[in-house]
Amino acid sequence: FTLIELMIVVAIIGILMAVLLPSMARGKYQAHWSSCSSNERNLAAALESYRVQSGGYPSSLSLLTASNPKFISLLPNCPSNGVGYSNGYEIGASSGSSSTYDTFTISCQGAHSLVLDSVSQGFPQYSPTRGLDLYGSSGSQDPVTSTHPGRGGNTPI
DSSP: OHHHHHHHHHHHHHHHHHHHHHHHHHHHHHHHHHHHHHHHHHHHHHHHHHHHHHHEEESTTHHHHSSSSOSSSSSBBTTTTTTTTGGGEOOOOOOOSSSSEOOOEEOSSSHHHHTTTOHHHHHHHTTTTTEEESTTTTTOOOOOOOTTTOEEEEEEE
């Protein structure tokens, strides 16, 4: 091979890498976002179990691992930046006692919106009334809803 032929091959490989690397990075963030959604669903299931046993939602996510029985073995972190969901856990009105509440919202504090155009900052979010909201109000998709047989009718899951 001549030097010019080798330079052309190297240039073609460089162009292909420049085209493929951004899509590979986007795929990585989509995987993080999907994992974050799954983490929120797992936390919501643990919160629902806590509510059934205690009569309301806890004031802090750490109560899910500190109580006996444990409702979740370990509190997950957002895969995009390693921050826990405790910062994004908001509780609603108190049901009388100071440690249980009637509603909650879990929001992701990750960096999904920096790479994924359809995702708003602080999403995905989960609340018992809305279910899993993947994109936010400015996103191009609707929140994921489905019929849940235990709740009757078309309610978010």
